[in-house]
Amino acid sequence: MAGTSVMAGGSNLRARQAAEHPHSVGRLPDRARFLGDIDVFIGDPQRVDGQIAVVVIDAATPNQHDELTRTLGPDAADLFDEAAAAAIGACLPTNARLYSLSAARFGVLQVDTADRIETFLNKLAYGIRGWEPIGPTMPAATSVGIGVACYPHHGGDVAELLQAAIAGARSSLESGKPWCPYSPVVDRASHRAAHLLRDIGPALAGQEQLHLVYQPKTDLSTGRCIGAEALLRWDHPTLGSIPPGDFVPLVERTTLVHAMTNWTLQSALSQVARWRAAGLDPLISINVSMRDVGDDRFVARLAELLERHAVQPGWINIEVTESALMKDPVRVGRHLDEVRRLGVGIEIDDYGTGQSGLSYLKYIPATFVKIDQLFVSQLASDRNDQIIVRSTIDLVHDLGCQVVAEGIRDGDSLAWLREHGCDIGQGNAISPPLDPASFEQFVAGTSAA
Ligand code: C2E
Ligand code: MG
Ligand code: MG
Secondary structure, three states: OOOOOOOOOOHHHHHHHHHHOOOOHHHOOEHHHHHHHHHHHHOOOOOOOOEEEEEEEEOOOHHHHHHHHHHHOHHHHHHHHHHHHHHHHOOOOOOOOEEEEEOOEEEEEEEEOHHHHHHHHHHHHHHHHOOOOEOOOOEOOOOOEEEEEEEOOOOOOHHHHHHHHHHHHHHHHHHOOOOEEOOHHHHHHHHHHHHHHHHHHHHHHOOOOEEEEEEEEEEOOOOOEEEEEEEEEEEEOOOEEEOHHHHHHHHHOOOHHHHHHHHHHHHHHHHHHHHHHOOOOOEEEEEOOHHHHOOOOHHHHHHHHHHHOOOOHHHEEEEEEHHHHHHOHHHHHHHHHHHHHHOOEEEEEEEOOOOOOOOHHHHOOOOEEEEOHHHHOOOOOOHHHHHHHHHHHHHHHHOOOEEEEEOOOOHHHHHHHHHOOOOEEEOOOOOOOEOHHHHHHHHHHHHHO
């Protein structure tokens, strides 16, 4: 199958493929049939031995398939599915039946001994490994995942078996393994993820479960607190406290990301307005997800929220990660220019951990660069970290920005940073994240010092 063109031609090619290939998608039995057939096997009183193996083959990740549809059009995506079906069909034994479950997703049923099922999966994985749907103008970047779930070990009914095999295919796609059996450990993680994603929507609609804490940032030359980073906390009604590292990346993969950024902006801006009214002047940094920076409505939304809360743009910074800049540099760069023109400061978060080169620093109108805690947390004792941080401080200063070091965990690292000209520090050695009242006390303490 290697080199099969899925882009060349249109409906003619599709019609020809349908006629020539018994595994043409249009002719394959569908998902309902697959579920029905599994049910028949499970209930078959004649079946004496052998396992029922439900196999799911993903010829591309959902993102890859969407990208294909978006860039090359729905015809190309259909042709991709045709080519995938033909490639998989060519690897199956003659008695095996292929099913089309959904876009780029296929199913196979096998009833056999565990050994023979394993051999079958190895052959299938090996057979389609070299499959590359390359078109005349553009290669379709896709990856294949194969998952398997066996009755009765991995599920007692058809729905459970299919879900378990899909979870296996996802693991195979994510891990790069040729095929993956259903794994309860992986499944527990994805169940938890599904649970969190289901519950974050209602949490974002209210004020009871989510709140912000503020981690102080101090001017290292004077020790004075200049502001704080706003960090999201979620007290889940049954699961307890959920760290942002567990839910923010999940939400960022969905359209709920806009609701999350809105929630954070609204909550932080109303707090900033309260502090300003009370005579405090902290500069508050707000994390904004990469998906939002790329959204064409983002700058207008930000301007509207600033106005609604009567917050001056210079009272806040937004923190964006390098990955946001890399995804769509031109669009993101344009939006960040507009954010700067509003008067809002821009901090590059987690600096040094992305896969980007240094060149983007030239294009992004950053006002602050935050060196990631990866280089900061062992700073007092790690000579390589010292070299990296020292040259980053020079580079960032030469570009006219201020340097923030985050994740400072001990007094020696703090002293080292102060000595080497780092402008601003943040980390547990200065203060952990605080609720608003404790932050006010902290500010009062550093102003008096
Ligand atoms: P981040 O933006 O890089 O935030 C810094 C993280 O480092 C925070 O973790 C902070 O509590 C932690 N930290 C700071 N100093 C120390 C230290 O000395 N020791 C240790 N062990 N940790 C330290 P947190 O609050 O768990 O947040 C993790 C990440 O979640 C954040 O990384 C950010 O990427 C994301 N996040 C948090 N709140 C929001 C939000 O409102 N919106 C978005 N989009 N992302 C958020
Ligand atoms: Mg941050
Ligand atoms: Mg960070």
